Amino acid sequence: MNTENVRTRFAPSPTGFMHIGNLRTALYTYLIAKKYNGKFILRIEDTDQGRYVEGATDVIYDTLRVCGLNWDEGPDIGGPVGPYIQSERMGIFKQYAEELVKKGKAYYCFCTKERMDQVHEEQRAKGITPTYDRHCRDLPADEVRKLLDAGTPYVIRQRVPLDGTTTFHDELYGDITVPNADLDDQILIKADGMPTYNFANVVDDHLMGITHVVRGNEYLSSAPKYNLLYEAFGWEVPCYIHVEHIMRDETHKLSKRDGDAYFGDFVEAGYYIPAILNYIALLGWAPKGENEIFTLDELVQEFDIHGLSKSPAIFDPLKMKAINFEWIKRLPLEEFKKAALPYIRQTCKSENVNLDVLARVLQPRTELFTQIPERVDFIDELRDYDIDLYFNKKMKTTPETSLEALKASLPLLESISETDWTEENIYNILSKKAEELGVKVGWILLPIRAALSGKLSTPGGGVELAAIMGKEVTLDRIKKGIEKLSA
RNA sequence: GGCCCGUUGGUCAAGAGGUUAAGACGACGCCCUUUCACGGCGUAAUCAUGAGUUCAAUUCUCGUACGGGUCACCA
Numbered sequence: 308m309n310t311e312n313v314r315t316r317f318a319p320s321p322t323g324f325m326h327i328g329n330l331r332t333a334l335y336t337y338l339i340a341k342k343y344n345g346k347f348i349l350r351i352e353d354t355d356q357g358r359y360v361e362g363a364t365d366v367i368y369d370t371l372r373v374c375g376l377n378w379d380e381g382p383d384i385g386g387p388v389g390p391y392i393q394s395e396r397m398g399i400f401k402q403y404a405e406e407l408v409k410k411g412k413a414y415y416c417f418c419t420k421e422r423m424d425q426v427h428e429e430q431r432a433k434g435i436t437p438t439y440d441r442h443c444r445d446l447p448a449d450e451v452r453k454l455l456d457a458g459t460p461y462v463i464r465q466r467v468p469l470d471g472t473t474t475f476h477d478e479l480y481g482d483i484t485v486p487n488a489d490l491d492d493q494i495l496i497k498a499d500g501m502p503t504y505n506f507a508n509v510v511d512d513h514l515m516g517i518t519h520v521v522r523g524n525e526y527l528s529s530a531p532k533y534n535l536l537y538e539a540f541g542w543e544v545p546c547y548i549h550v551e552h553i554m555r556d557e558t559h560k561l562s563k564r565d566g567d568a569y570f571g572d573f574v575e576a577g578y579y580i581p582a583i584l585n586y587i588a589l590l591g592w593a594p595k596g597e598n599e600i601f602t603l604d605e606l607v608q609e610f611d612i613h614g615l616s617k618s619p620a621i622f623d624p625l626k627m628k629a630i631n632f633e634w635i636k637r638l639p640l641e642e643f644k645k646a647a648l649p650y651i652r653q654t655c656k657s658e659n660v661n662l663d664v665l666a667r668v669l670q671p672r673t674e675l676f677t678q679i680p681e682r683v684d685f686i687d688e689l690r691d692y693d694i695d696l697y698f699n700k701k702m703k704t705t706p707e708t709s710l711e712a713l714k715a716s717l718p719l720l721e722s723i724s725e726t727d728w729t730e731e732n733i734y735n736i737l738s739k740k741a742e743e744l745g746v747k748v749g750w751i752l753l754p755i756r757a758a759l760s761g762k763l764s765t766p767g768g769g770v771e772l773a774a775i776m777g778k779e780v781t782l783d784r785i786k787k788g789i790e791k792l793s794a
Numbered sequence: 795g796g797c798c799c800g801u802u803g804g805u806c807a808a809g810a811g812g813u814u815a816a817g818a819c820g821a822c823g824c825c826c827u828u829u830c831a832c833g834g835c836g837u838a839a840u841c842a843u844g845a846g847u848u849c850a851a852u853u854c855u856c857g858u859a860c861g862g863g864u865c866a867c868c869a
């Protein structure tokens with residue numbers, strides 16, 4: 308594979324959403340460019356007027372930016388081979404098609420849409436694959452001239468060889484050979500003078516000097532026709548890398564219907580962006596070593612197209628969550644705190660909260676940031692809870708023993724001053740008491756945790772919660788617990 | 795249906811003729827433990843199928859099954 312002067316491109320259509328599969332293609336494309344110190348180019352393919360969506364281009368920009376997939380050339384920053392928006396390139400394709408006509412590799416076709424519909428229908432009725440019947444392929448030159456002069460609407464079609472085979476090379480799949488007889492004389496220039504996607508793609512990629520084309524597997528079947536086009540022009544064929552789809556299950560692609568197919572969905576769901584990138588990189592690609600956690604820069608180092616998979620990969624939300632969790636755990640505490648704060652503040656508005664301790668206990672148990680609000684909601688307000696909370700088999704606690712424990716703790720905690728209200732001091736004084744009483748420290752701490760939170764599961768144990776919530780709230784809730792247990 | 799591609803545990807996957815067939819997620823069990831977790835240790839679980847080549851096939855070849863893709867004046 309050529310690795311000199313690498314130029315790759317990501318060429319999305321602005322649909323208003325960034326499908327996770329598309330983003331993965333963008334990522335791989337970016338990685339190849341960066342790996343070989345090449346250029347990553349962004350080209351917007353917006354020629355489908357019918358599909359125009361307001362603001363859709365911004366979704367592309369924003370997504371790539373927040374992911375760190377920065378492009379070296381593109382519509383907004385320009386570059387030597389612009390314009391980078393396909394709709395602004397419409398004028399340049401027809402001459403290339405006409406060049407092909409001159410070379411005998413393409414021809415004018417005057418068949419109407421209506422005729423084609425009819426032909427296709429008849430073909431289908433006969434059970435044959437609908438293709439162009441090559442009605443205009445061998446029209447005499449003077450007749451073509453006459454029709455053209457008369458202003459007859461026409462399209463330009465590719466003149467595919469009638470026999471022989473075409474072979475193209477894919478970096479992953481190797482050589483793939485197909486009989487030319489199976490290839491259709493596809494339209495290059497439509498009746499409105501605009502190029503078809505397939506044609507514009509070939510011309511643009513060449514004009515932009517693209518050396519590596521990463522695209523979805525759905526283009527595998529049209530690749531031979533691309534090759535024929537490159538050959539007809541005498542252009543160098545780029546290196547193809549076709550990547551398989553991301554599936555929801557064995558038989559279905561991950562699609563918008565699943566509600567979790569778009570990048571934005573995952574951000575909203577509380578995923579950390581570098582973790583999203585990390586996971587999708589792994590879907591269909593395997594690193595050499597055993598490490599699975601990579602930053603974007605590390606991916607650039609590690610990436611190798613030979614680790615790409617030739618079969619579709621099923622998207623596993625569980626694994627993605629695990630990767631996200633791993634990322635969160637590895638975050639420096641300060642960074643975690645910063646990212647978690649907005650989520651904490653959704654349900655915990657209190658100012659008298661030790662955020663450092665809270666962040667610290669939260670971090671190793673946060674898989675998704677969106678899990679945070681529910682987990683800290685007890686801090687502001689203690690909701691009524693069931694007395695069963697005080698039963699714990701392992702520590703041998705019951706509501707009765709808990710009452711004892713709380714009563715014993717209260718004066719001790721009261722004796723700690725506001726300024727000495729630290730985890731260490733709280734723990735020491737309570738564990739000493741436990742020792743005195745000849746019980747496990749949990750015998751005291753479990754009831755405290757229950758009284759402070761009213762919950763079965765909390766971030767941190769009794770000591771941490773007391774430290775997080777402060778002396779005043781702690782004492783208040785322990786008193787409430789004593790009341791409840793005394794009733 | 796024609797053509798093209800693919801098929802290793804539940805999932806992602808390593809492997810590129812001879813391996814105890816990695817690792818991760820998940821599951822299960824044990825340990826640790828001031829809850830739930832985290833963490834540590836361990837267990838179970840995979841080469842779609844038939845034939846051929848070979849001293850030897852997960853690995854090479856062919857067939858079969860299954861799955862996907864593609865057959866537009868859409869991109």
